[in-house]
């Protein structure tokens with residue numbers, strides 16, 4: 001098809017692709033290329049620029065202009081679009097081969113430009129890339145040469161421009177100034193290219209290198225040891241660090257590829273080219289701080305991230321304790337590393353080279369305030385509050401262009417912050433292999449490691465929990481308790497934390513080295529003192545305690561010796577010690593112990609802990625826990641006007657522990673320290689709260705529209721309630737909780753559901769009274785999660801597990817169970833890691849279950865062999881209505897096998913073989929299927945390699961078929977004329 005027709009025929013799609021992100025970067029990049037390739041002259045460009053104009057209007061004008069200019073302009077436009085737009089935005093666009101076929105002139109390699117101004121135009125795309133990290137230095141050169149005025153410089157550096165826009169604005173201004181200015185700029189760029197290590201400004205490399213050396217050795221010393229376990233500091237990170245699973249946060253719908261550590265700051269998964277902040281999100285204890293620590297260590301050793309001359313690590317926990325106003329300069333030098341000399345020069349160098357600097361901020365969720373972009377602060381030397389500095393750095397108003405790496409729990413990432421993210425990477429904890437590797441590293445003695453692993457494999461719920469590194473660490477740490485626990489095998493998070501409690505109290509407490517059955521009673525004082533400290537602080541998002549705070553709660557030296565509190569090295573000085581809990585989840589656990597054992601917690605406090613926590617509730621939360629909050633945390637008061645307090649995911653974790661502690665299984669322990677009536681009362685109240693919480697969710701279910709299923713879309717709070725119920729380990733509570741849930745479809749997509757959540761979900765949902773469709777798409781269920789879900793498969797008529805990292809191993813277990821489940825009729829497994837190995841099992845399922853309705857296996861790794869196995873099952877299947885194999889590789893042989901297998905199937909309504917490498921031979925076989933079927937309505941064959949000959953078979957088959965409504969054929973091997981011709985003959989062929 002001609003390029004002109006492709007452009008005019010796809011006008012709507014092109015408009016959507018170029019405007020959907022709302023950012024002008026795509027269009028501007030295209031204009032750069034078109035200018036360089038002489039498709040546009042300067043006047044065209046000025047007319048098409050986006051400055052101050054609606055993006056869509058500019059795109060429309062560009063499309064019109066290309067069409068008017070004719071075929072070669074359109075061909076180059078298509079080539080430019082395919083080069084510039086990210087793949088996700090190109091989906092569905094057809095470039096008709098123009099993206100490769102017509103080779104545009106190489107940037108800067110065409111005819112030799114006659115003048116510097118022409119060189120700026122023909123090299124424009126690469127100049128934009130080169131300039132965007134060094135605007136300040138280029139302006140300085142132009143200013144010094146008298147080509148630019150201070151006013152020009154200000155105009156280029158307007159805050160509202162992205163770095164690329166600043167670079168373009170600079171080039172535009174140079175163009176308007178003429179040849180002399182262009183020469184200055186080119187010369188500056190050439191000089192810069194000859195000194196690649198320290199671009200822009202070479203004046204003070206020695207000072208920079210000296211500071212870099214100091215920074216490296218400081219960071220290396222800080223990150224060498226893992227900070228956990230009693231602060232003994234003896235576990236080196238090199239010995240214990242285990243790779244965890246990292247993925248681009250979901251949303252693209254693409255199959256997830258695991259990322260390596262260096263990919264975090266690489267291109268993969270970039271959503272917003274103009275933003276400089278990368279977020280690593282992960283649940284509590286998933287290893288975010290440890291991952292940052294590893295990156296810091298590697299940088300300090302020169303083993304990773306070497307593009308960055310300086311790395312400045314920050315802890316949000318520490319920033320939260322910073323009460324002074326301070327400037328960016330003070331923040332860097334005081335919080336990270338003090339320069340021994342030439343501070344002014346060094347700081348100026350840092351400001352001039354933002355792209356060579358990396359800031360990391362660990363634990364955004366621990367800041368007391370929510371991210372806000374309302375208070376602007378742009379001056380690097382003017383003091384302000386630490387959170388204001390942080391927020392302005394993240395959004396790029398301060399030190400634009402500097403790379404930021406932030407970690408946070410997912411709940412604490414607000415939509416406002418998301419707007420400033422370049423990309424989001426999800427940290428998913430350990431894989432099954434990772435757990436094994438960690439346990440082996442943790443135990444010097446291989447026989448102990450083997451026994452721990454055996455006991456984990458024998459207890460799948462516990463194995464599921466070990467995907468979260470902090471739980472894996474506890475389980476490994478407490479191997480003696482684990483291996484000796486006999487029947488009472490740990491199942492829940494509370495079980496694990498009670499195990500570590502017992503371990504520390506018995507092994508580390510100086511006063512009672514002999515293990516005792518009454519260990520709670522023996523240590524009740526310690527528990528209450530540490531519990532009160534933990535709870536007081538949680539109410540005000542405090543995680544670091546001064547000696548004064550310890551004294552206020554009566555915490556003794558002996559309590560500290562138990563090892564739950566460690567000295568906070570960053571904040572302690574010889575005369576002022578500060579402490580923090582070993583891990584924040586342990587702080588939550590101690591807070592829960594206090595809530596359960598204390599007689600000062602009244603009913604309303606407990607009720608409020610279980611309320612859904614919205615932001616506006618956070619002040620309330622403080623009030624609700626007021627009875628046990630100490631004076632100091634109350635005094636902190638509300639934040640300054642306009643800034644919201646951060647959410648408190650830790651209160652949810654605390655509530656989960658409270659539920660677990662009140663479970664009957666732990667009653668004997670708690671009775672050592674609390675009378676039964678008090679425990680009964682609290683337990684009854686928690687059960688009531690959980691039940692009420694569930695009812696509230698059910699009440700929010702809308703009445704279905706006519707013809708639709710009654711469906712509930714669960715929010716994160718629902719999963720939390722389910723986890724609390726699981727912690728109670730009482731099936732009657734689980735049964736009552738869902739007794740009133742009457743839905744046909746339960747949607748639990750994008751909720752970070754991993755194996756731990758699957759265990760809890762299955763525990764509760766198995767009690768549903770009528771079968772549901774369980775939609776778990778876009779989570780991290782994995783093979784272990786699938787196994788955990790099996791108990792509730794009985795009540796599922798459909799299960800949707802798209803994009804969940806599931807392999808043949810997990811799916812085989814699911815099918816084995818599914819074959820026996822009466823209600824089970826549909827499964828969707830799009831975007832997983834399935835291969836031919838699982839197809840025999842599906843064939844068995846189809847043979848044995850005469851009422852199975854839908855099998856969707858799109859975007860996996862199934863080839864012709866797998867299709868042949870499936871076909872065996874299809875031969876005896878008389879119920880299947882939907883078969884989806886989009887994005888596999890069954891090719892002609894597979895299509896033939898499937899078509900043959902489906903010949904006798906009198907129920908099939910919908911078949912998708914999109915993008916499967918099928919040619920005309922396959923089309924011929926599918927034509928036979930069309931002839932024999934009187935149920936098939938839709939056949940999807942988009943993106944294959946069927947030629948005109950293959951389509952002829954389909955045409956002839958359709959002449960004899962009345963049931964088929966459409967055969968989708970876009971993206972096959974037909975010329976535009978052929979497409980025209982066949983659609984004239986058969987309207988049901990859709991291109």
Ligand SMILES: Nc1ncnc2c1ncn2[C@@H]1O[C@H](COP(=O)(O)OP(=O)(O)OP(=O)(O)O)[C@@H](O)[C@H]1O
Pocket residue numbers: 226227228240241242243244282283284285286287288289290291363408409438469470471473583584585
């Ligand atoms: N990659 C890893 N290799 C070895 N151990 C790890 C790893 N990640 C985490 N751990 C263990 O788990 C503990 C908790 O991890 P970490 O503090 O990094 O989690 P986090 O995600 O930052 O938690 P939170 O959000 O609650 O602060 C660590 O102290 C360490 O013992």
